[in-house]
Amino acid sequence: MTLILLTPFCLAASNPPEKVFVINEGAFGQANASVTVFYPESGEHISDVFSTVNNRMLGDVANDAQWINGRLFVVVSNSHKIEALDPVTYESVETILIDSEEHGGSPRSILQVAADKAYVTNLFGDNISIIDLDTGSEIGTIDVGPGPEGIARSGNYAFVALSGMGQGNEVAVIDIAADELVTRLSVGDNPIHLAEAPDGKIWSVATGNYGYDENFQYDPGLETFGEIVIIDPVTLEISDRFDTGGHPGKLVFIDEKQALLQLGGLKQIDVENLFLIDEYVLERSMYSFDIARGTHEDDPLLYVTVAPDFSSSGWVVSYDMSGEVIDSFQAGIGPGAMAFLYQQATGVEQEPAIAEELRLHQNYPNPFNPETMISFQIPASGNIRLEVYDALGRRVKSLVDGWVPEGEHTIAFNASGLAGGAYLYRLTYNGLSRTRYMLLIK
Numbered sequence: 001m002t003l004i005l006l007t008p009f010c011l012a013a014s015n016p017p018e019k020v021f022v023i024n025e026g027a028f029g030q031a032n033a034s035v036t037v038f039y040p041e042s043g044e045h046i047s048d049v050f051s052t053v054n055n056r057m058l059g060d061v062a063n064d065a066q067w068i069n070g071r072l073f074v075v076v077s078n079s080h081k082i083e084a085l086d087p088v089t090y091e092s093v094e095t096i097l098i099d100s101e102e103h104g105g106s107p108r109s110i111l112q113v114a115a116d117k118a119y120v121t122n123l124f125g126d127n128i129s130i131i132d133l134d135t136g137s138e139i140g141t142i143d144v145g146p147g148p149e150g151i152a153r154s155g156n157y158a159f160v161a162l163s164g165m166g167q168g169n170e171v172a173v174i175d176i177a178a179d180e181l182v183t184r185l186s187v188g189d190n191p192i193h194l195a196e197a198p199d200g201k202i203w204s205v206a207t208g209n210y211g212y213d214e215n216f217q218y219d220p221g222l223e224t225f226g227e228i229v230i231i232d233p234v235t236l237e238i239s240d241r242f243d244t245g246g247h248p249g250k251l252v253f254i255d256e257k258q259a260l261l262q263l264g265g266l267k268q269i270d271v272e273n274l275f276l277i278d279e280y281v282l283e284r285s286m287y288s289f290d291i292a293r294g295t296h297e298d299d300p301l302l303y304v305t306v307a308p309d310f311s312s313s314g315w316v317v318s319y320d321m322s323g324e325v326i327d328s329f330q331a332g333i334g335p336g337a338m339a340f341l342y343q344q345a346t347g348v349e350q351e352p353a354i355a356e357e358l359r360l361h362q363n364y365p366n367p368f369n370p371e372t373m374i375s376f377q378i379p380a381s382g383n384i385r386l387e388v389y390d391a392l393g394r395r396v397k398s399l400v401d402g403w404v405p406e407g408e409h410t411i412a413f414n415a416s417g418l419a420g421g422a423y424l425y426r427l428t429y430n431g432l433s434r435t436r437y438m439l440l441i442k
Contacts, residue, residue: 017292017340019087020303020316021072023065024332026058027310033062033076034332037090038316045329050074050083053090058083065339067391067422068112069133070437072339075120080105082120084136087341094136098122098129103141111151111158112421113176115367115439119158121148128160130179142179144172152194152202154233154419156442157182159202161191171204171229173236176420183236188227193249197271198256198394200419201239202231205261207247226263230274242274252291254300255394262289266302282323287314292340293393301326305335342435360427360434363413367439370416374399376427376434381405385428388413391421399425415440 026033034048050058059079072085084094104125118131130140146164158174188206211223226244249262259269266282287307307314314335318326357379363372386400420442
């Protein structure tokens with residue numbers, strides 16, 4: 001196993017998340033999906049917290065997990081439901097059922113698209129469920145096309161990868177305000193994963209056709225290979241595309257210049273010049289991966305899941321960006337999706353009075369569109385940073401970076417150029433940080 005960083009990262013000391021939630025798929029038909037919680041600071045982990053706390057199994061095949069309104073929404077595909085977990089107690093505070101008899105079901109991915117609304121892709125239903133987050137219920141569907149899996153958002157549109165159970169080659173575009181299909185764009189074969197780039201464009205990862213016919217016999221003439229297609233969210237047209245070779249999987253952006261692509265290990269993409277670098281960033285087998293970003297955008301940690309089979313426990317290994325193993329822990333069967341919970345306030349030891357007098361207030365109004373006010377108080381004059389991050393931990397705006405006199409201050413934040421969704425804003429002063437969340441509605 002080797003790790004090569006071709007473009008250096010500017011790294012501070014790594015600051016891990018407070019908790020790492022690992023969603024273990026389980027074996028198909030066995031209803032043994034589970035959630036493992038890992039505590040990076042102590043190195044401890046808890047297996048199967050869902051069944052322990054809720055006195056029932058999570059269900060059959062858990063595919064996705066996203067933070068929505070302070071809860072962890074876990075998509076359980078073959079049980080046709082979503083469980084909303086309290087991140088502290090691990091109790092299920094809500095179970096949202098997907099009507100499989102009415103429209104096929106098999107939910108795969110979830111995305112919050114408004115303060116009170118989420119979309120869920122239904123693989124077998126060829127549609128999207130519309131979820132009312134206030135009532136915790138499915139209130140409608142949108143027909144999108146064959147085999148919807150991955151989903152992402154940019155601006156006023158949601159983009160859905162139509163894998164067609166391996167035979168599709170389109171991305172559906174949904175008008176979020178109207179809950180209507182706008183168009184379908186032709187991309188590479190078997191699109192499974194979508195990601196929003198820092199510039200707002202949508203990247204579609206097409207894994208290609210594996211070359212098996214309807215009788216599951218391999219035919220090399222049928223095999224096609226990976227491709228990334230880039231969609232402009234304003235014109236709703238294809239702006240660029242490039243080949244990756246092989247059969248790629250998940251894509252995660254590190255910043256506006258670099259991304260990581262799962263392709264027989266991890267490879268680096270030069271985002272500015274649109275090409276895949278041949279050398280591996282991390283050369284090892286894996287089932288999935290993700291990046292935890294800590295309290296600074298420049299100190300990521302890499303988490304890799306390993307699933308030796310779907311009858312025994314898997315593993316999760318964390319690395320820093322120099323390739324050093326930080327930790328590892330045992331997970332459940334088929335560890336796949338991960339979600340990171342960060343501390344609300346971090347920093348070095350300070351005088352209690354100073355820590356108490358450093359205050360970051362909730363923005364007002366909240367939710368907002370497009371402008372809101374952020375107020376804070378510092379106990380003495382000094383240098384501060386006030387920054388806004390998106391839900392993936394990418395810095396999208398620096399509001400203050402410099403010397404500020406002591407006392408109360410209010411800053412206007414205009415988000416007219418940003419996509420709707422959840423954002424966090426962080427105040428850093430004299431080694432202390434304060435963080436709050438806000439919701440942009442468009």
